[in-house]
Amino acid sequence: KQEVTQIPAALSVPEGENLVLNCSFTDSAIYNLQWFRQDPGKGLTSLLLIQSSQREQTSGRLNASLDKSSGRSTLYIAASQPGDSATYLCAVENYGQNFVFGPGTRLSVLP
């Protein structure tokens, strides 16, 4: 059974810092991995999707990497801003389109 964990559970940084969020999964036979952002009381916004054949994806200040063999993904946020404050979730899609979510990392960027 696929299990997804995220470290750290919470993170507080001053504005302008670069930071890394970590996601680990137990079964490397995944179809893709997706990073989401969730603002308090809101739905999810897709940030980046990495196919199983890819190593990384970039969008603006965000860069996500994927190492399937070790069961890890990282989300790198450059030059963090207070508007980046949210919960970040990673989700893996197993073959058969079964999606499993991690518990999330709650990020606070202080002005």
Added chain:
Amino acid sequence: SAVISQKPSRDICQRGTSLTIQCQVDSQVTMMFWYRQQPGQSLTLIATANQGSEATYESGFVIDKFPISRPNLTFSTLTVSNMSPEDSSIYLCSVVGLAGEGYNEQFFGPGTRLTVL
């Protein structure tokens, strides 16, 4: 990307009643899902809504409690039946649409915040 709407956005219900949540997508999608997010928790998949047939439920979720309909490729409903306070959660629908090159990106609706008294 797909645009997904949910109704209602929030509701407060009495114990023992039922609530039907609607999910509408602005384009045809192959897969639709329903998730639950309990307070302070991550998302848990309830079921896959299948067009024209019975939904596929995950372990711990049953049709009598969470009946699901999907009459076409753009619309689905989730009913939370005989509610108890433990059903207080955010309920989200999501879709997987073709994103080119054979991979599927998942998009979520804004969620329905349910409080059961």
